[in-house]
Amino acid sequence: MIPTITAFAQSPDRGKGQARDMRVRWALEEVGQAYDVRLVSFTEMKQAAHRAVHPFGQIPTYEEGDLALFESGAIVLHIAQQHAGLLPDDPNARARAITWMFAALSTVEPPIVDLGVALLLERDQPWYAQRLPIVRDRIRVRLGELATRLGDADWLDGAFSAGDLMMVTVLRRLNISGLLDEYPSLAAYVARGEARPAFQRAFDAQLTVFNDASKRG
Amino acid sequence: MIPTITAFAQSPDRGKGQARDMRVRWALEEVGQAYDVRLVSFTEMKQAAHRAVHPFGQIPTYEEGDLALFESGAIVLHIAQQHAGLLPDDPNARARAITWMFAALSTVEPPIVDLGVALLLERDQPWYAQRLPIVRDRIRVRLGELATRLGDADWLDGAFSAGDLMMVTVLRRLNISGLLDEYPSLAAYVARGEARPAFQRAFDAQLTVFNDASKRG
Structure with a gap:
């Protein structure tokens, strides 16, 4: 099952990869897990539908079947515990x-x-x-x-x-x-x-979102 | 093996249980794990011996055999993963x-x-x-x-x-x-x-440390 994360529709960092979805994207790239992205605007982030997943009205979130998580730390830890590559075995x-x-x-x-x-x-x-x-x-x-x-x-x-x-x-x-x-x-x-390489793939992915948003204006 | 945690020799909160050792004490009490406490002064916290365990010169730390941890969040998670009682099985x-x-x-x-x-x-x-x-x-x-x-x-x-x-x-x-x-x-x-009850036992333990330190002056 491919997880879905959320990210800013228009990141305030202007594509520098400083928003917290970058952490989750990078972790997913390190372990080789494909993912979908749902973009949310600042207005949508504060509405009830998004707050049902993220009580503090922020990004990123992580949805995978019945599981819905928020907090980049918790999401990265979850990914690291589900896949090899981000935590030692010892x-x-x-x-x-x-x-x-x-x-x-x-x-x-x-x-x-x-x-x-x-x-x-x-x-x-x-x-x-x-x-x-x-x-x-x-x-x-x-x-x-x-x-x-x-x-x-x-x-x-x-x-x-x-x-x-x-x-x-x-x-x-x-x-x-x-x-x-x-x-x-x-x-x-x-x-x-x-x-x-995993950082670079994640960085390019978030930059594409920013550039596409800029083109749309 | 009984783990050893560190706590303030004289807590700046004057026994109100707001220092971060309280989190670790409470978690240990919830799971029924006995523990030892090593008290450190503000001077000792910033010295090399303590910084070898806690790079940022703070409390609490957690030592158990070869394992040395810092950060109350990481310590509580470790305790919760080692013992039943603090995390659901699902x-x-x-x-x-x-x-x-x-x-x-x-x-x-x-x-x-x-x-x-x-x-x-x-x-x-x-x-x-x-x-x-x-x-x-x-x-x-x-x-x-x-x-x-x-x-x-x-x-x-x-x-x-x-x-x-x-x-x-x-x-x-x-x-x-x-x-x-x-x-x-x-x-x-x-x-x-x-x-x-586990909170209360943890609270009383840290209060005793503060009261003893106050008596010593």
Whole structure:
């Protein structure tokens, strides 16, 4: 059975692959699972039909027969548990890879989202310029700790895993901030993720959606 | 083998059970697994020995033989996968319960943490009073959506699960904000979680640590 995911009909990132459907697309490409995509507009996302699947009115969702999931972390974990290729077989290594998924979403992403919120929603506020360096410094703390742990390894814990997939997509959200450039080993880590053929297929797929939407106007 | 977790030697919440070790203690109590606790000071948390287990210098951690984990979400999921009692057996229901764990940590908790950061670190900033209502409104959006989904059910998806455990501990962080009082069904949901004997045993255990530390001065 081919699962169906949802994605933005018009992604606000203008095809940069920073929306959270990218994580799910990448995971599906890594394990070689075909998928269908249902595009939803910002209006549709907040309506009852979509909220029946995603209570918080967001994308992505994942539907497969009777199963309906939301939250990119939960969806990627589900895919990784159903197919080989994204989690090690050894139980301890598997638990550690899942730990990195949670670390990406729960420890590294929140200050990055906070920066995005500041840039998007607080730019006209009187405190914007004064608060921005504080928000950026909070991200630097996490990036420094992550760079220390990564060291000169290719991936966070042995072979590439769903933990790396999640961390790379989280770090990619820093693209316009310049912060990643301050941590060359993390920039190289992200580039390694982006160089994977599965990433590229997923990226091209979401870019096609954006380009098609732009053509329609 | 009895696992060892870490917790604050002196919790900044003054025994209210809002630190993230509470999630792990509660999960261990729900499944009836005994555990040891190693207390760490704020200084120790940031040192190399602790960072070898937790790269971001936080609590809790979980050590069991050769396995060392961090991130409360990953630890609770590990416990729930090793023991019966926190996840349904049906594969689809299981995936949905795990989805609620991610929703708690990745969608509901970040704006709540943002409020905590504002209260703790930005109180002396010139923008504090002006920005606070915006931060609180962002939390209200999530609470409204969560209350709509919960409806008049006891738990988020069928029987109590690790998803509820995580969501209740996230919502408990709102205690001093007054925000939970605006959503009576969510306040009742949190109270249902707190009434569970396993919650109470976990709460008492962390309170004892705080009281002992206070006596030592």
